[in-house]
Amino acid sequence: MSLPNHFEVVGRDGEARTGLLTAPHGVVRTPAFMPVGTQGAMKGLQWCEIRDAGADIVLGNTYHLMLRPGAERIAELGGLQRFTTWDGPMLTDSGGFQVMSLAQLRKVKEHGVTFRSHIDGTAIELTPERAIEVQRLLGSDIAMQLDECVRLPAEHGDIERAMQLSLRWAERSKRAFEGAPAGHMLFGIIQGGDDPELRRASARALAGIGFHGYAIGGLAVGEPQAVMLAIIEETVPSMPTDRPRYLMGVGTPDDLVGAVARGIDMFDCVMPTRNGRHGMAFTRFGQINLRNARHADDPRPLDEESSWPATRGYSRAYLHHLVRSGETLGAMLLSGINVAYYQSLMQGMRAAIADGTFQQFRERTLEGWSRGDLAAR
Amino acid sequence: MSLPNHFEVVGRDGEARTGLLTAPHGVVRTPAFMPVGTQGAMKGLQWCEIRDAGADIVLGNTYHLMLRPGAERIAELGGLQRFTTWDGPMLTDSGGFQVMSLAQLRKVKEHGVTFRSHIDGTAIELTPERAIEVQRLLGSDIAMQLDECVRLPAEHGDIERAMQLSLRWAERSKRAFEGAPAGHMLFGIIQGGDDPELRRASARALAGIGFHGYAIGGLAVGEPQAVMLAIIEETVPSMPTDRPRYLMGVGTPDDLVGAVARGIDMFDCVMPTRNGRHGMAFTRFGQINLRNARHADDPRPLDEESSWPATRGYSRAYLHHLVRSGETLGAMLLSGINVAYYQSLMQGMRAAIADGTFQQFRERTLEGWSRGDLAAR
Numbered sequence: 001m002s003l004p005n006h007f008e009v010v011g012r013d014g015e016a017r018t019g020l021l022t023a024p025h026g027v028v029r030t031p032a033f034m035p036v037g038t039q040g041a042m043k044g045l046q047w048c049e050i051r052d053a054g055a056d057i058v059l060g061n062t063y064h065l066m067l068r069p070g071a072e073r074i075a076e077l078g079g080l081q082r083f084t085t086w087d088g089p090m091l092t093d094s095g096g097f098q099v100m101s102l103a104q105l106r107k108v109k110e111h112g113v114t115f116r117s118h119i120d121g122t123a124i125e126l127t128p129e130r131a132i133e134v135q136r137l138l139g140s141d142i143a144m145q146l147d148e149c150v151r152l153p154a155e156h157g158d159i160e161r162a163m164q165l166s167l168r169w170a171e172r173s174k175r176a177f178e179g180a181p182a183g184h185m186l187f188g189i190i191q192g193g194d195d196p197e198l199r200r201a202s203a204r205a206l207a208g209i210g211f212h213g214y215a216i217g218g219l220a221v222g223e224p225q226a227v228m229l230a231i232i233e234e235t236v237p238s239m240p241t242d243r244p245r246y247l248m249g250v251g252t253p254d255d256l257v258g259a260v261a262r263g264i265d266m267f268d269c270v271m272p273t274r275n276g277r278h279g280m281a282f283t284r285f286g287q288i289n290l291r292n293a294r295h296a297d298d299p300r301p302l303d304e305e306s307s308w309p310a311t312r313g314y315s316r317a318y319l320h321h322l323v324r325s326g327e328t329l330g331a332m333l334l335s336g337i338n339v340a341y342y343q344s345l346m347q348g349m350r351a352a353i354a355d356g357t358f359q360q361f362r363e364r365t366l367e368g369w370s371r372g373d374l375a376a377r
Numbered sequence: 378m379s380l381p382n383h384f385e386v387v388g389r390d391g392e393a394r395t396g397l398l399t400a401p402h403g404v405v406r407t408p409a410f411m412p413v414g415t416q417g418a419m420k421g422l423q424w425c426e427i428r429d430a431g432a433d434i435v436l437g438n439t440y441h442l443m444l445r446p447g448a449e450r451i452a453e454l455g456g457l458q459r460f461t462t463w464d465g466p467m468l469t470d471s472g473g474f475q476v477m478s479l480a481q482l483r484k485v486k487e488h489g490v491t492f493r494s495h496i497d498g499t500a501i502e503l504t505p506e507r508a509i510e511v512q513r514l515l516g517s518d519i520a521m522q523l524d525e526c527v528r529l530p531a532e533h534g535d536i537e538r539a540m541q542l543s544l545r546w547a548e549r550s551k552r553a554f555e556g557a558p559a560g561h562m563l564f565g566i567i568q569g570g571d572d573p574e575l576r577r578a579s580a581r582a583l584a585g586i587g588f589h590g591y592a593i594g595g596l597a598v599g600e601p602q603a604v605m606l607a608i609i610e611e612t613v614p615s616m617p618t619d620r621p622r623y624l625m626g627v628g629t630p631d632d633l634v635g636a637v638a639r640g641i642d643m644f645d646c647v648m649p650t651r652n653g654r655h656g657m658a659f660t661r662f663g664q665i666n667l668r669n670a671r672h673a674d675d676p677r678p679l680d681e682e683s684s685w686p687a688t689r690g691y692s693r694a695y696l697h698h699l700v701r702s703g704e705t706l707g708a709m710l711l712s713g714i715n716v717a718y719y720q721s722l723m724q725g726m727r728a729a730i731a732d733g734t735f736q737q738f739r740e741r742t743l744e745g746w747s748r749g750d751l752a753a754r
Contacts, residue, residue, distance in 0.1 A: 041699055041706040069698045077676055077694050085690060230524065296446065299454055313462060317454050321446045322418055328705065329418040 001212045006185060007244045007265075013358040015236070015263040018350045021213075021244050022182040023141035024090035025081060026056065031260045031353075033346045034053050034059040034091060034268040039068070040070060040084050043273045044335040053308070053336065054343035056146070057089040057141070059268040062134055063098030067117050067124075071137035079139025091268070092140035094173075094189075096147050097217075097249070108148055110165070128169040132176035132186070140184075142213070145173035147189040149218045152227075159193035163202050166191045166217075170209055184211035187246060193218060194227055196234035196311035203238035213244040216264075220250045229258050236263040253345055254369065255280055257362055260349050272338035275332040279323035282341045283311065286369040290334065293375045295320035303359050305311040379587045383562060384512040384621045384642075392613070392640040395727045398590075400466035400518035401560040403433065407621060408637045408726050411436040411468060411645040416445070417461050421705070421712040424463050430685070430713065431720035434466040434518070434741050436645040439511055440475030444494050444501075448514035456516030468645070469517035471508040471550075471566075474594075474626070485525055487542070505546040509553035509563075519590070520557075522550035524566040526595045527749060529604075536570035538596050540579050543568045545593075547586055562589035564623060564748045570595060571604055573611035577657045580615035590621035594640075597627045606635050613640040630659055631723055631746065634739055637726050649715035654708040656700035659718045660688065663746040667711065671753045672697035685717035 007030075009019040035042055035050055038061045042050055050058060060080055065071060077083050080090055096113065099106055103115035104125075112127030128146040135143035147166035150159050169187045177186045188206035192198030195278040199216075206214060216235055219228045225319045232247065239245050246266035247259050256267055272282065279291040283303045295316040303321070310333045322330030345365070352361035384407075386396040398405040398513055412419055412427055415438045419427055427435060442448060454460050457467055473490065476483055480492035480501075489504030492646065505523040512520035524543040527536050547565045554563040555632050565583035569575030577594075583591060593612055596605045616622055623643035649659065656668040660680045672693040679696070683689045687710045699707030717726055722742070729738035 039698075039702045039704055040695070041702075041704040044705050044709075046706070046709065064702075068702055069694070073674060074696070077692065083692070083695055083698075085695075199455070297450060297453065315454065315460070317446070317450070318417070318460055318462075321416075321460075325418075325441075325445055326415045327416055327418040328421050328708070329423070332421075332423065332709070343577065 003186070003212050004268050005242055006183065006212060007242065008044045008323055010240070011354040012338040013220050013353045014261065016260050016349070016353045016358045017263065017265065018353040019244070019265060021181075021265075022053075023057070023185065024181070025087060025089045028089055029350055030265040030345055031256070032057055032266050033256065033342045035272065035342075036268055036270045037084070038060070038270070039064045040080065042335070042339075044277065045339065046082065047271065049336050050086070050339065051088070053340040054278075054347055055088075055092060055339065058086060059094045060090055060138065060140060061098055062092045062095035062131065063082065063102065064133045065138060067119055069133040075137040075139070075183060081139060088123050088192050089141040091142040092135045092138055092144065093248075094144040094146040095126055095134065096131070097149055099126060100149055108165070112146070113148075128172035129176040132173055136180060137182075142187060143177065144187050145170045145189055145211075147217055149191065149221065150193055151221050152194055152218075152223045154193055155252070156195060159191075159195060160198055163191040163193070163198050167202065167205050172208055174209055174211065187211055187213040187215050189215045189217040189248070190235060190239070191218050194223060194231055196231065196235065198335060199231060199235040200238040203235055207238070207240050211243070212238050213246060214265075215246040217248045219247065220255070225255060225258070228255070229262065232259055232262045232264065242312065253342065254366070256342075256345065256364060257349065261358070272342050273335040276334035276336075276338045276354040279330065279334065280338075281319070281334055282338045283366070284341075284368045285371070285373040288373050290316065290319045290323045290330075292320075298377055300374065300377070302337065306340075307344065308337060311337045311340065380563070380589050381503070381687050382619055383560065384590060384619065386619070388731040390730045390733050391638065393726070393730045393735045394640060394642065395730040396621070397497040398642075399560075400434070400562065401558070402464060402466045402518050405433040405466055407642040408723055409434055409643050409724045410648065412716050412719075413438070413645055413647045414461070414463070416441045416646070417423065417457065419712070419716075421654065421709040422650065422716065424461065424562075426713050427463070427716065430467065430717040431724060432465075432716065433607060434468060435463060437467055437469045437515065437517060438475055438617070439469045439472035439508065439515065440479065442469075442515060443472060443511050444496055452514040452516070458516065466518040469512045469515055469521065470600070470625075471521040471523040472503055472511065473508070474526055476503060477526055481674065485542070487545075487650040489523070490525075496720040498652065505549040506553040509550055513557060515708075518560075519562045519564060520554065521564050521587075521592065522547045522566055524568055524594055526568065526598065527570055528598050529571055529595075529600045531570055533572060536568075536572060537575055540568040540570075540575050544579065544582050547583055547588075551586055564588055564590040564592050566592045566594040566625070567612060567616070568595050571600060571608055573608065576608055576614040580612055584615070584617050588620070589618050590623060590643075592623040592625050594608065594625045596624065602632060602635070605632070606639065608637055609639045609641065630719065631743070633719075633722065634726065634742060638735070638739060649719050650712040653711035653713075653715045656707065656711065657715075658711055658717045660697070661718075661742070661745045662750040665750050667693065667696045667700045667707075675754055676753070677751065679714065685714060688714045688717065732746055
């Protein structure tokens with residue numbers, strides 16, 4: 001059964017497209033990058049900074065939130081938006097990916113996945129139905145089906161088994177989502193590892209079930225970028241053109257540009273905040289390691305032309321000092337600088353696609369990165 | 378020789394007083410609380426938040442900054458204000474206190490103190506002259522003399538020896554400060570442990586040397602609050618009335634009110650940020666431990682009447698969740714909440730002293746703290 005469509009493509013340039021996704025808590029401009037608020041918070045950032053950086057939507061991790069503080073508790077407190085004070089759209093993952101990467105003693109069965117909490121060892125079962133129930137309790141704008149994601153490289157048989165299981169879970173997820181409040185969305189997840197045939201089969205089967213949007217899962221799990229981009233290229237033509245396409249867990253700025261060029265509309269990744277905590281800055285000059293001694297005496301900002309106050313307002317010498325000293329402010333500033341850079345990159349892509357100049361934007365951007373950082377003084 | 382006076386007492390109520398201290402980077406309203414930016418940064422706070430919270434002046438730690446990134450480097454980068462972007466007044470300590478508490482293999486001699494850096498083991502000598510030189514390189518508005526601080530309880534002989542040494546270092550500090558740019562200030566530090574006679578002798582001798590202001594050092598080093606307040610009471614009458622009086626390293630909100638009532642004008646302490654990092658909030662209801670399970674389901678803010686956005690805008694349940702999850706945002710929000718509460722307390726005292734209602738303000742404030750937090754729901 002077809003579900004109502006809340007996505008409108010408003011511009012195309014080659015395979016790249018820009019659009020508007022209307023969610024209960026607001027409109028998301030695509031291509032969109034969703035910063036990740038794992039446990040109901042962005043590491044090192046205040047919510048107002050996420051908004052100021054230009055993010056329309058953020059991602060919350062179901063696995064973490066169901067363990068602590070608990071989905072029922074968040075529901076009683078008015079949902080994730082009221083709980084966190086982030087009043088814009090929010091997408092929640094199904095919890096499946098973190099179960100695979102964090103939980104102990106996990107067992108995948110037809111009915112669902114059983115595991116023990118990494119926090120206190122409690123035995124928990126996550127089924128497609130429970131994953132949807134949890135996400136409805138959280139009140140997220142966009143829920144994801146439970147799927148099984150296989151780390152690459154993997155045996156073909158394992159990839160196919162996980163893909164088929166994910167499809168059966170997709171059907172159960174959709175049934176469980178019936179009766180959700182109007183405007184809330186459910187996305188299916190394409191699996192199939194690095195096998196184009198499995199990917200296409202997964203995409204077509206999901207389209208047959210019918211979702212508000214479609215994600216490509218199981219990439220950025222260890223394979224080279226070229227493999228990832230090839231899989232995207234093989235998969236996108238089998239995805240409905242009128243629905244948002246979401247590439248899960250990706251990636252570097254270069255990944256984003258490459259994936260948008262191949263028709264992807266949405267992304268999420270911890271990279272801007274995680275790398276920020278490790279002293280790395282993303283700018284139009286590429287990735288910059290503030291820990292490097294070359295910055296110790298450099299009074300210049302990271303990028304004096306940036307619209308983000310911290311990117312143009314703090315010297316490299318100060319950021320270097322904060323990183324070297326392990327001061328929280330260093331992680332805070334670099335996380336903000338990176339989230340803002342990611343958002344400005346998305347905004348640049350959206351504008352270029354609308355103008356029909358995406359290819360020029362892409363070349364200019366890649367050229368800036370490959371030229372590298374300012375020469376040392 | 379008398380130094381120019383940049384302090385004006387504009388109101389008195391009993392021993393309490395309110396005034397204005399004019400520093401090169403701005404005017405400090407007293408009684409003033411200085412948040413501590415140990416290594417050139419406030420832990421968990423952006424500089425704009427310090428300003429928004431109402432702080433006129435902050436403290437930087439000379440010991441940390443001389444080791445990393447180095448005073449000469451900060452001078453080359455335009456001084457501490459330009460380096461950090463904090464453009465208001467800044468006081469720096471002499472480095473002596475941290476040498477005593479952090480450095481290794483320290484030896485106090487007449488000439489100065491030798492020690493090894495806790496970061497890389499480098500052998501360093503800090504003399505009264507070098508302490509002043511470092512602070513002038515940093516460009517702080519207010520420099521402190523090098524002193525020797527003895528942890529209490531201590532033998533009378535040790536206390537007296539350290540006090541006399543601190544006086545000789547005070548004279549050398551003052552000589553070293555000659556030629557400092559106009560408007561920059563040097564404070565002497567009264568020592569003498571818990572001996573009122575030594576405290577008075579130290580205060581009188583320092584007044585004879587002549588400083589821009591006078592600090593009481595060597596308190597809040599392990600003695601009960603009653604001992605501290607008694608020493609303040611014994612010491613203040615020997616301090617010049619027209620100069621600012623600074624109680625170093627103090628303290629709890631209750632300490633601040635008690636000390637202001639005894640004529641103190643300035644304070645610094647890491648408590649608001651350190652306790653914030655440990656899940657503690659200071660409010661008009663006293664100190665609140667957000668880690669406590671009673672907050673887990675409580676949708677109420679810490680204080681709905683607070684003028685600080687985070688104090689009234691986040692639920693206790695959310696703050697509890699952040700603290701329990703170890704999310705940086707919890708430390709960030711609580712540090713801001715606490716710094717803002719300290720500043721609102723100072724503002725309340727300043728206004729009450731000016732109005733002649735300090736005693737009522739004090740009683741009302743203590744009553745609020747002793748009534749304790751809101752009843753659990």
